[in-house]
Amino acid sequence: MNAIIVLVEPEAQGASEVSRETLTFARDLAARAGGAPVHAVVAGPAPDEAALLAHLGEQGVATVHRAVDDRLSAYAAAAWAAAVVDAAHSASAGIVLAAGTPRGNEILAHVATRLDVAMAANVVEVDGVDPLVVTRQVVGGSALEEMRLDDAVAVLSVAGHACDPVPVESPSHPEVTTYSPTLTDTDLVARVARTEEAAADESAALTSARVVVGAGRGAGSADGFKDLLELTDLLGGALGVSRVVTSLGWRPHHEQVGQTGSRIAPDVYIACGISGAIQHWAGCQSAKTILAINTDPDAPMVTKAHYAVIGDLHEIVPAVNEELRARLG
Amino acid sequence: MANVLVCIKRVPGASGQILLTEDEQAVDARHVGWTVSPHEECAVELAIQVAAATGGAATVLTVGSSDALEQLRDALAVGCAGAVLVEADTQHFGPVDVAESIADVVRAHEVAGTTYDLVVLGNDAADTGDFQVGVRLAYALERPVLTGISTCEIDGDTVVARGDGPDGLEVFEVPLPAVVAVMEGGVSPRYPSIPGRMKAKRAPVETLTDSRKPVGSGRVRLKLPPEQPSQVEILGAGADAAPAVVDLLVKLGVVAK
Ligand SMILES: Cc1cc2nc3c(=O)[nH]c(=O)nc-3n(C[C@H](O)[C@H](O)[C@H](O)COP(=O)(O)OP(=O)(O)OC[C@H]3O[C@@H](n4cnc5c(N)ncnc54)[C@H](O)[C@@H]3O)c2cc1C
Numbered sequence: 001m002n003a004i005i006v007l008v009e010p011e012a013q014g015a016s017e018v019s020r021e022t023l024t025f026a027r028d029l030a031a032r033a034g035g036a037p038v039h040a041v042v043a044g045p046a047p048d049e050a051a052l053l054a055h056l057g058e059q060g061v062a063t064v065h066r067a068v069d070d071r072l073s074a075y076a077a078a079a080w081a082a083a084v085v086d087a088a089h090s091a092s093a094g095i096v097l098a099a100g101t102p103r104g105n106e107i108l109a110h111v112a113t114r115l116d117v118a119m120a121a122n123v124v125e126v127d128g129v130d131p132l133v134v135t136r137q138v139v140g141g142s143a144l145e146e147m148r149l150d151d152a153v154a155v156l157s158v159a160g161h162a163c164d165p166v167p168v169e170s171p172s173h174p175e176v177t178t179y180s181p182t183l184t185d186t187d188l189v190a191r192v193a194r195t196e197e198a199a200a201d202e203s204a205a206l207t208s209a210r211v212v213v214g215a216g217r218g219a220g221s222a223d224g225f226k227d228l229l230e231l232t233d234l235l236g237g238a239l240g241v242s243r244v245v246t247s248l249g250w251r252p253h254h255e256q257v258g259q260t261g262s263r264i265a266p267d268v269y270i271a272c273g274i275s276g277a278i279q280h281w282a283g284c285q286s287a288k289t290i291l292a293i294n295t296d297p298d299a300p301m302v303t304k305a306h307y308a309v310i311g312d313l314h315e316i317v318p319a320v321n322e323e324l325r326a327r328l329g
Numbered sequence: 330m331a332n333v334l335v336c337i338k339r340v341p342g343a344s345g346q347i348l349l350t351e352d353e354q355a356v357d358a359r360h361v362g363w364t365v366s367p368h369e370e371c372a373v374e375l376a377i378q379v380a381a382a383t384g385g386a387a388t389v390l391t392v393g394s395s396d397a398l399e400q401l402r403d404a405l406a407v408g409c410a411g412a413v414l415v416e417a418d419t420q421h422f423g424p425v426d427v428a429e430s431i432a433d434v435v436r437a438h439e440v441a442g443t444t445y446d447l448v449v450l451g452n453d454a455a456d457t458g459d460f461q462v463g464v465r466l467a468y469a470l471e472r473p474v475l476t477g478i479s480t481c482e483i484d485g486d487t488v489v490a491r492g493d494g495p496d497g498l499e500v501f502e503v504p505l506p507a508v509v510a511v512m513e514g515g516v517s518p519r520y521p522s523i524p525g526r527m528k529a530k531r532a533p534v535e536t537l538t539d540s541r542k543p544v545g546s547g548r549v550r551l552k553l554p555p556e557q558p559s560q561v562e563i564l565g566a567g568a569d570a571a572p573a574v575v576d577l578l579v580k581l582g583v584v585a586k
Contacts, residue, residue, distance in 0.1 A: 009495075077464075102476070109460055109465070109476075110464055113465050118423065119459070121458055133549060138456060139455065139458070142346075143552070144551065144552050146548070147548055148548075149547060186473075189503060192500070192501060195496050243513075249517060260367070260512060261514070297563075303561060304557065305561050307561065307564055311567035311570070319568035322571070328584070328585070
């Protein structure tokens with residue numbers, strides 16, 4: 001039985017959540033493919049190897065291929081791909097998976113090119129295993145594509161939140177095989193030279209806020225944010241905006257929420273004058289409660305929200321501020 | 330002097346509800362119009378900036394139908410110096426086919442005397458979302474490749490590029506020639522000027538034909554995601570709804586009573 005191998009991205013507390021989702025996805029796929037073993041491959045530094053291994057055990061991983069080489073200290077997609085290809089060969093893997101993150105998709109693109117096979121990006125579901133047919137997100141998630149993978153090795157990334165990370169009933173004790181991948185100088189040319197902290201910190205307030213006040217084209221102009229910023233202040237939250245707002249230069253890009261901005265998961269998201277395009281929704285759908293303020297009762301943001309107020313944000317937001325000031329005393 | 334080739338794709342404008350064609354093989358763009366993705370708008374802007382900073386030229390390329398002339402002219406209007414249309418029946422093209430088609434042009438132009446020090450593309454096409462054309466192109470040309478890049482500049486024989494990584498803004502320094510896949514957000518695409526538009530109308534476009542037998546995309550069919558029934562509770566209309574909004578915020582525990 002050919003193994004299924006998953007590229008796992010380590011983070012401070014073990015394996016990243018999307019990697020754990022991908023492991024669960026792989027386990028379901030393995031069960032449908034007649035009980036194939038699930039292997040994991042890890043390359044580069046892991047802040048907490050023990051926690052990582054515990055996460056892999058929780059996900060029922062049989063074997064961990066741990067690539068070790070000093071040259072893997074800084075991220076280089078081609079080198080990571082070389083490590084994945086080596087592990088896939090030694091596991092006789094028929095399917096290679098990774099989470100559909102920027103790195104996951106990048107590394108798999110290298111892997112698929114090296115193996116001269118097709119790659120399916122952002123898969124949400126497996127429709128059949130023989131032949132392998134998957135459903136994946138296209139058009140930014142507005143549509144889905146059924147794609148057939150006929151090559152000897154199938155390479156696919158799993159879209160974030162395609163499934164929940166579910167632990168197995170009794171954790172496995174994965175066998176750990178360390179190996180040094182075959183790396184060439186060419187594999188190390190495109191590698192991270194250094195990391196500048198600033199950009200990440202600027203959006204940190206947004207991604208950690210309990211309340212996010214969202215603003216879209218409905219704000220009207222760069223001067224249309226006064227009341228929205230006051231509401232943000234009164235609630236001790238952060239301001240998040242749509243792409244229209246950043247591309248018109250009304251607010252900086254680090255405030256953008258969405259597919260190409262920050263993904264947020266606050267307790268409350270108050271989306272003002274935002275239509276709720278799929279690319280924006282991708283960044284705010286994890287909010288526990290969404291309140292939409294919009295002139296259009298049929299805007300997707302309104303129909304998808306939990307609560308809504310219909311009308312002009314320039315009338316509603318100041319009134320809410322006044323009410324808040326009165327109650328907060 | 331750096332010559333830059335920037336690759337774009339004509340795609341249906343699809344930020345709202347979309348429709349599919351009857352054969353379920355494509356997005357029905359009759360009512361949504363055509364555009365290029367924000368990633369590619371930024372790629373065009375970066376190409377123009379890099380070319381201007383080094384005294385080189387930016388050339389825009391697309392693989393597709395002759396309708397994509399519209400998108401090529403938009404790129405010419407904002408400052409690309411030349412344009413290449415590779416006419417092909419891209420309905421059955423997959424990422425391998427597109428990458429090889431672009432690689433053929435890069436090689437042919439090299440033979441004809443123009444080397445592209447930098448090839449820039451969008452990180453992923455807005456319609457097919459394959460995340461791999463840039464990488465496959467780089468392997469075909471035996472060049473280093475960076476993806477998810479928001480800004481880049483040329484420093485001598487090196488491209489210095491930045492992109493968001495898990496721990497902050499990552500900086501790459503890669504020798505030319507190279508391939509860079511751009512993620513929107515680092516630069517603001519410029520608007521065309523009236524003289525720019527006039528010039529673009531008259532600019533010659535090199536037209537080639539690619540009649541390769543495609544490897545294909547593996548597409549079986551497209552489908553639409555299941556509709557979620559709306560469960561929205563309307564709190565009210567206009568300023569009168571303010572007390573209900575504050576009541577809700579109190580109930581949700583984000584405002585102290
Ligand atoms: C590859 C790609 C990536 C993208 N990434 C992102 C992303 O990361 N984030 C993102 O946000 N978008 C992204 N987009 C763009 C996205 O498709 C939409 O164009 C964008 O989200 C729309 O922004 P908006 O809602 O502010 O504007 P619009 O769609 O124009 O909506 C404005 C809304 O405001 C309402 N309104 C107007 N005036 C008022 C008023 N006075 N009071 C109350 N309501 C009012 C209108 O009814 C409407 O619903 C991306 C697109 C692509 C193709």
